[in-house]
Amino acid sequence: MEKNKIPYKIYLPEEEIPKKWLNLKAFMKEQHDPFLNPATLKPCTKDDLRPVFCDKVIDQELNCTDKYIDIPEGIRDFYKMYRPAPLVRAYELEKALGTPAEIYYKFEGNNTSGSHKLNSAVAQAYYAKEQGITSLTTETGAGQWGTALSMACAFYGIDLKVYMVKVSSEQKPYRKEVMRTYGAEVIPSPSETTKVGRAILKEHPNTGGSLGCAISEAIEVATSTPDCRYVLGSVLDHVTLHQSVIGLEAKAALDKYGVQPDIVIGCAGGGSNLAGLIAPFMAEKLEGKNNIEFIAVEPASCPSLTRGVYAYDFCDTGKTTPLARMYTLGSGFLPSPNHAGGLRYHGMSPILSKLYHDGYMTARSVEQTKVFEVAEMFARCEGILPAPESSHAIRVAVDEALKCKETGEHKKILFGLTGTGYFDMSAYKAFNDKTMNDFIPTDADLKEGFKSLPDIPQNAGVRG
Amino acid sequence: MEKNKIPYKIYLPEEEIPKKWLNLKAFMKEQHDPFLNPATLKPCTKDDLRPVFCDKVIDQELNCTDKYIDIPEGIRDFYKMYRPAPLVRAYELEKALGTPAEIYYKFEGNNTSGSHKLNSAVAQAYYAKEQGITSLTTETGAGQWGTALSMACAFYGIDLKVYMVKVSSEQKPYRKEVMRTYGAEVIPSPSETTKVGRAILKEHPNTGGSLGCAISEAIEVATSTPDCRYVLGSVLDHVTLHQSVIGLEAKAALDKYGVQPDIVIGCAGGGSNLAGLIAPFMAEKLEGKNNIEFIAVEPASCPSLTRGVYAYDFCDTGKTTPLARMYTLGSGFLPSPNHAGGLRYHGMSPILSKLYHDGYMTARSVEQTKVFEVAEMFARCEGILPAPESSHAIRVAVDEALKCKETGEHKKILFGLTGTGYFDMSAYKAFNDKTMNDFIPTDADLKEGFKSLPDIPQNAGVRG
Numbered sequence: 047m048e049k050n051k052i053p054y055k056i057y058l059p060e061e062e063i064p065k066k067w068l069n070l071k072a073f074m075k076e077q078h079d080p081f082l083n084p085a086t087l088k089p090c091t092k093d094d095l096r097p098v099f100c101d102k103v104i105d106q107e108l109n110c111t112d113k114y115i116d117i118p119e120g121i122r123d124f125y126k127m128y129r130p131a132p133l134v135r136a137y138e139l140e141k142a143l144g145t146p147a148e149i150y151y152k153f154e155g156n157n158t159s160g161s162h163k164l165n166s167a168v169a170q171a172y173y174a175k176e177q178g179i180t181s182l183t184t185e186t187g188a189g190q191w192g193t194a195l196s197m198a199c200a201f202y203g204i205d206l207k208v209y210m211v212k213v214s215s216e217q218k219p220y221r222k223e224v225m226r227t228y229g230a231e232v233i234p235s236p237s238e239t240t241k242v243g244r245a246i247l248k249e250h251p252n253t254g255g256s257l258g259c260a261i262s263e264a265i266e267v268a269t270s271t272p273d274c275r276y277v278l279g280s281v282l283d284h285v286t287l288h289q290s291v292i293g294l295e296a297k298a299a300l301d302k303y304g305v306q307p308d309i310v311i312g313c314a315g316g317g318s319n320l321a322g323l324i325a326p327f328m329a330e331k332l333e334g335k336n337n338i339e340f341i342a343v344e345p346a347s348c349p350s351l352t353r354g355v356y357a358y359d360f361c362d363t364g365k366t367t368p369l370a371r372m373y374t375l376g377s378g379f380l381p382s383p384n385h386a387g388g389l390r391y392h393g394m395s396p397i398l399s400k401l402y403h404d405g406y407m408t409a410r411s412v413e414q415t416k417v418f419e420v421a422e423m424f425a426r427c428e429g430i431l432p433a434p435e436s437s438h439a440i441r442v443a444v445d446e447a448l449k450c451k452e453t454g455e456h457k458k459i460l461f462g463l464t465g466t467g468y469f470d471m472s473a474y475k476a477f478n479d480k481t482m483n484d485f486i487p488t489d490a491d492l493k494e495g496f497k498s499l500p501d502i503p504q505n506a507g508v509r510g
Numbered sequence: 511m512e513k514n515k516i517p518y519k520i521y522l523p524e525e526e527i528p529k530k531w532l533n534l535k536a537f538m539k540e541q542h543d544p545f546l547n548p549a550t551l552k553p554c555t556k557d558d559l560r561p562v563f564c565d566k567v568i569d570q571e572l573n574c575t576d577k578y579i580d581i582p583e584g585i586r587d588f589y590k591m592y593r594p595a596p597l598v599r600a601y602e603l604e605k606a607l608g609t610p611a612e613i614y615y616k617f618e619g620n621n622t623s624g625s626h627k628l629n630s631a632v633a634q635a636y637y638a639k640e641q642g643i644t645s646l647t648t649e650t651g652a653g654q655w656g657t658a659l660s661m662a663c664a665f666y667g668i669d670l671k672v673y674m675v676k677v678s679s680e681q682k683p684y685r686k687e688v689m690r691t692y693g694a695e696v697i698p699s700p701s702e703t704t705k706v707g708r709a710i711l712k713e714h715p716n717t718g719g720s721l722g723c724a725i726s727e728a729i730e731v732a733t734s735t736p737d738c739r740y741v742l743g744s745v746l747d748h749v750t751l752h753q754s755v756i757g758l759e760a761k762a763a764l765d766k767y768g769v770q771p772d773i774v775i776g777c778a779g780g781g782s783n784l785a786g787l788i789a790p791f792m793a794e795k796l797e798g799k800n801n802i803e804f805i806a807v808e809p810a811s812c813p814s815l816t817r818g819v820y821a822y823d824f825c826d827t828g829k830t831t832p833l834a835r836m837y838t839l840g841s842g843f844l845p846s847p848n849h850a851g852g853l854r855y856h857g858m859s860p861i862l863s864k865l866y867h868d869g870y871m872t873a874r875s876v877e878q879t880k881v882f883e884v885a886e887m888f889a890r891c892e893g894i895l896p897a898p899e900s901s902h903a904i905r906v907a908v909d910e911a912l913k914c915k916e917t918g919e920h921k922k923i924l925f926g927l928t929g930t931g932y933f934d935m936s937a938y939k940a941f942n943d944k945t946m947n948d949f950i951p952t953d954a955d956l957k958e959g960f961k962s963l964p965d966i967p968q969n970a971g972v973r974g
Binding site for chain 2: 053054055057059060061124126127128138156157158160197200201219220223224226227228229422425426427428429430431466468469471472474475478
């Protein structure tokens, strides 16, 4: 019986936690366009980035040649506390759907941050410590990234200031409390602690804040404090590098049972979890060794891949960062308030954007009521309460499995279950109470967002 | 290097999930005194219990002879979705304490209910289904048990009504929402849905409810509805039987590395997790094969073992259940509002009470501020945010490890980490804000509680 062959959960032994990250860029025939300094429109140099980021992650950010990069022992020791994460065969979901497809998911929610975010937080905090950095700053919206970095900083003994979007810190007091328990200072943003915060408060005293503003405050503190740096939890190439542990473990687990997926699916906000999940599979595809279908899933309310443009844009709404060429809705695009805070980002990882642009992966957008339908179903049959973000991937995995039911195809589907929804019960409440709505931007809404794209030569022809 | 020998986490392979539960009673030289029917003061028969509980669990409740009891395949299939639970070597905690002791913990929080409660919920729901029962009722306070049973009922397709202590359902709306997501009907208790609820509301219209009242409502519905039964999440012998998977897995994992613990520690509210953790180790002790020290840890605010009496008492404050001989503070004892809802129970598992009474285990009570001190420390170095209940065990494990630091002893300490604290952040907030107080009942408080003990011959000499 096959059921006896492949267990419900495959846990790799501890010694098989990856010893190297996979640097997907080194497998790509063409690199994504370089980050540009917005003042000069010239490619960013290491020196441009040094005041903001730690040296080691800048090296990783700009490394396009090394296919594998060593994971230091000090990072692996932390990884051992919560990794390897299980690769799960969704027997009960398959049964509930009555599908001939095999469904697998890599579950990254079995740690206190509740998501994959810890994989990069640990790495970035470790490198900061190694460089003699004594404090870090970051921003957080929904709170998973802030929690992950708090845990990492507590472990390595680094002070941390988290600028948390004010409206989130008010809606999620318990998220804030988890970060405090891990020793972080959580500051609702905008705040009186920075120049940019004070200026915004003067102009908009009642604002609930935004990620863009929180980023600007965190960068201001990092660049004006001795031995302090800023860290980011998604989008950038070094973050996707760290997240490759997801895919490497998933592939190693499947290889043990001779399973090669036909489809790999992940949700995509900034894109780091998806880039991490697909890394080793995509590397093989780029080498012509497989023909796997890769699907990025995004909310219909914030459809950067499916309805955005491929253009140079700022990574933050405050327009303080370097310019990245990526699929974007414009840094001025304001997504409607959907219930997947982690997917409400105007842009997309430059690596994923390039792969998508070059035809190596596809993308779909889904409406949140359809997402919560499968989230609830998944919770009831697989016993894990999924995060709203992760449930976007479940939606498409279920859709594909149902297609197999019609066609009789025996496809093997792998998706990333990035996290748990314990701190998202207000979203489930809206679904249970049937007060949840879908938000789909009109073409006019999108056009308005594209107006915020920087007016630079490289963008000629793509601005709305 | 020893560090390379024993991994951070030992996961048993799936096929090593126990195939049988261990029935500790069958190893005990003397049984605990029988449950009594309060009307006749005669031992409860199966027929007394049949209107309330499912037949199979009544058989298990009264089984004192079979040392091992088969776990049906249908239960093991559910177990496979979240078990085996990891046995963790607390390398980072040892390092932080600078102790020569080895510290191990069995982590039961890696499932959506957030605790060990699921182990018995699955079994009880399975047996209900097998018997043709179509609906179940239960009560819940803090909500972990209610969540666990909701998950089990969703899986086996059984309707569930959860009577949730009204004040808890108001304080923890998100806990309630998790249960709703798993399809349970959650009713704040006291309610208008039962006779007993209506009577209480008439007398005390503004009451916040109590576990005792919620139990009474749940039993009333179970006994007055066709094909409906009531289920309990702790205290009773069949619940401790189901929880033996904790200890069996822990022992199997340690045996693989030749580790025999010197001390086994667990928190104790109703006692089921502790009874489950110690089961195989205690069975060996009862056979004269080891001399392990077993320590039950309870809150100083609700010290049933350390300051209670060994007497016949009701299991609920409403005085509707059979009488159990156990360590108790009296069913009328009102523990001060501490932050470990799962440990605020006036009595203690009859099996554990008997073992304690006969000198096979010891008990300690700890104050909650001391508990949260180590909870925070543990979270920061081990990366898991522990439940307040579980943190009672951490407190004593740390105390023992620090003793080893003084004496230089190389003891091996095992404790049960029963669950996570994601829904207990208001407690952590009180600790972080330094507004948490300790509550220690005075002798007069205890005397008041003992007055509620039933005035029956068996209690002569122990009533306060």
